């Protein structure tokens with residue numbers, strides 16, 4: 001069943017929002033029992049939290065539930081989400097589950113708050129400057145062109161595995177200025193080991209304490225994290241030596257990759273020794289960029305192939321645009337503004353399958369959001385997957401319709417009806433990078449190939465930190481020309 005069938009009539013009729021008063025606090029209605037009691041109800045499956053959010057969507061503007069002693073509120077209304085991310089951002093911090101990621105990412109951009117976050121953002125900003133990342137465009141096209149030359153017509157394969165491979169190559173080049181060496185595979189393998197266990201860990205209270213227990217699972221986690229730190233530290237050390245060796249020649253000499261940029265970076269607002277990032281800070285930031293920048297783009301591209309396979313007319317229009325704008329040569333950055341339909345296809349794909357499918361914050365001081373008054377400590381979630389399928393802003397929400405992203409259509413929607421990259425002071429720092437990578441990779445691959453989905457496969461979502469296709473997406477590629 002689609003969400004379009006499940007929006008309560010009260011929303012359409014604009015009836016007053018129902019609220020539950022608890023002393024000085026005002027919460028939305030929601031689940032009566034503590035969440036774990038619903039373990040055997042269809043909507044609560046820890047492996048698939050989207051089901052819970054879809055269920056809670058039926059309460060309308062927002063819904064409340066409790067996990068043990070924690071209050072949790074799911075916000076579904078763009079104006080309330082805007083209040084959290086922008087107008088009242090100072091009253092919110094990263095939620096506890098994201099903080100738990102510190103086990104893996106230390107004090108990187110995603111997990112830090114307050115001064116540490118500000119410093120991280122200041123130092124990383126130049127590395128993500130538009131002019132700077134534009135330098136990576138040619139490398140992305142080269143990698144995608146090499147991949148398309150390896151494809152063979154009519155051979156069945158998993159396109160999501162292939163998009164992972166491409167995104168890993170892009171990250172290796174742009175973050176580390178390396179090919180996908182055994183070291184990069186090592187990083188990826190250790191991250192996967194950690195991620196599997198991480199999901200087990202974040203379901204447990206005080207997971208940090210468990211880490212030191214002599215359990216086999218924990219031992220594996222510790223070994224993977226140690227190996228990961230060793231590999232990244234090794235890369236940082238050698239890059240630091242290079243940057244220091246050239247420092248006399250030019251203060252900000254770097255190889256053009258994000259790592260050397262961060263190694264050479266100075267925080268001008270900090271004094272003395274604190275101007276340079278410490279090795280730990282560097283490692284945390286680098287691991288964060290690796291994780292944040294790789295799976296998200298790979299998922300966006302994978303879901304796009306699925307949607308193109310299901311919508312041949314849209315695919316034909318995409319091909320027309322690519323042929324008209326680019327012809328037979330390879331795409332370049334200058335083509336990007338002209339690839340309007342390509343951009344609309346990717347936007348619509350990230351509407352239906354947002355790679356970051358939900359976000360969370362924790363209330364740091366009692367705060368009012370819309371008609372609600374929330375107590376300090378409440379966790380607040382909002383889900384791109386849910387909000388971006390709201391029929392008020394996206395009629396026939398289940399349908400793939402890139403036309404929803406013409407400038408006029410976009411202007412008719414509230415800001416937070418669509419927010420694949422979040423918003424406010426913590427908006428994705430890699431957004432321009434991601435658009436560039438996805439657009440140039442898609443244009444390069446689709447210039448030569450048309451996708452056919454293998455019939456009879458069951459496509460399922462796996463909503464972990466990112467929204468992955470659970471069993472991959474099996475396709476055959478058909479040659480277009482050349």
Ligand code: HEM
Pocket residue numbers: 109110121288289292293294296297300354355356359360419420421422423425426427428429430431433434
């Ligand atoms: C389609 C691709 C991508 C999507 C959908 C995406 C989505 C997001 C979202 C929703 C957030 C905000 C999270 C929050 O506020 O809780 C975020 C933050 C972040 N993203 Fe991305 N991202 C993508 C690609 C990238 C890339 C390519 C990089 C880096 C190379 C990157 C690095 C980051 C970092 C470092 C943050 C934390 C920013 C902060 O808190 O200051 N992302 N991303």
